Amino acid sequence: MIEAAPNPVTTVIRALADPTxxxxxxxxxxxxxxxxxxxxxxxGVTQGAISQHLKSLKQAGLVAERAEGRNVYYRAAPQGLEPxxxxxxxxxxxxxxxFQNLRDLLKEIDP
Amino acid sequence: MIEAAPNPVTTVIRALADPTxxxxxxxxxxxxxxxxxxxxxxxGVTQGAISQHLKSLKQAGLVAERAEGRNVYYRAAPQGLEPxxxxxxxxxxxxxxxFQNLRDLLKEIDP
DNA sequence: CCAATAAATTAGTATTGACTAATGCATTAG
DNA sequence: CTAATGCATTAGTCAATACTAATTTATTGG
Numbered sequence: 001m002i003e004a005a006p007n008p009v010t011t012v013i014r015a016l017a018d019p020t021x022x023x024x025x026x027x028x029x030x031x032x033x034x035x036x037x038x039x040x041x042x043x044g045v046t047q048g049a050i051s052q053h054l055k056s057l058k059q060a061g062l063v064a065e066r067a068e069g070r071n072v073y074y075r076a077a078p079q080g081l082e083p084x085x086x087x088x089x090x091x092x093x094x095x096x097x098x099f100q101n102l103r104d105l106l107k108e109i110d111p
Numbered sequence: 112m113i114e115a116a117p118n119p120v121t122t123v124i125r126a127l128a129d130p131t132x133x134x135x136x137x138x139x140x141x142x143x144x145x146x147x148x149x150x151x152x153x154x155g156v157t158q159g160a161i162s163q164h165l166k167s168l169k170q171a172g173l174v175a176e177r178a179e180g181r182n183v184y185y186r187a188a189p190q191g192l193e194p195x196x197x198x199x200x201x202x203x204x205x206x207x208x209x210f211q212n213l214r215d216l217l218k219e220i221d222p
Numbered sequence: 223c224c225a226a227t228a229a230a231t232t233a234g235t236a237t238t239g240a241c242t243a244a245t246g247c248a249t250t251a252g
Numbered sequence: 253c254t255a256a257t258g259c260a261t262t263a264g265t266c267a268a269t270a271c272t273a274a275t276t277t278a279t280t281g282g
Contacts, residue, residue: 017124035228048274049271055231070280088196148258157242159244
């Protein structure tokens with residue numbers, strides 16, 4: 001028992017901490033669905049590396065996959081960001097900084 | 112020149128990725144001001160380690176310091192979280208998830 | 223059936239990074 | 253002045269991790 005399962009915030013932040021892996025997440029997010037081969041193209045790293053990054057992202061709950069034939073299509077799971085959102089929210093960043101903007105925005109929408 | 116200065120998002124996320132360092136940030140945030148010695152107490156690591164973590168946090172713009180005599184007092188700089196907020200915001204997490212709650216909240220405040 | 227393609231996994235390597243112990247450098251107390 | 257305290261920095265260690273190259277397992281096109 002040297003395990004001590006890291007909390008969800010740590011898992012999510014660490015998954016996003018590596019620039020290459022974060023770029024993978026961003027590309028997945030921007031597409032509805034994207035295959036590993038396509039993610040590999042233009043990534044600058046090997047297919048194996050991409051698969052490893054996808055595994056981390058999946059474990060962090062940030063992506064989900066769908067296998068079809070010999071392809072595997074990945075899609076973003078933004079709910080996976082929730083632990084990070086909550087953590088930041090707890091530190092009060094959002095409301096205090098964005099409250100006024102949002103208030104204005106809502107006035108326009110629903111005056 | 113193997114440098115290639117990492118972008119602010121990377122700097123901030125990486126600063127928060129380590130649980131010990133994040134705990135330091137949290138303690139700094141919770142106090143108005145706190146000295147290195149006090150941060151060291153109950154941290155489970157040495158004073159040197161704390162100083163190193165504070166250096167990372169400072170470089171990330173997450174804390175600021177004030178020297179007084181032989182003490183150095185640290186305080187949180189939540190604006191340092193902005194790159195991360197923007198990054199997440201760009202991926203649409205906040206409005207979509209919190210819009211309804213906030214709308215209700217604003218209705219109560221300003222009906 | 224067979225060659226080719228997609229993706230995951232594995233073993234090995236090099237780098238980074240968190241830590242300690244020790245030292246250095248001010249500043250304050252006696 | 254001298255000892256003690258607070259903090260930063262340094263050098264060295266060990267573990268984690270990002271990567272490649274190679275292999276493995278499926279699946280599909282000719």
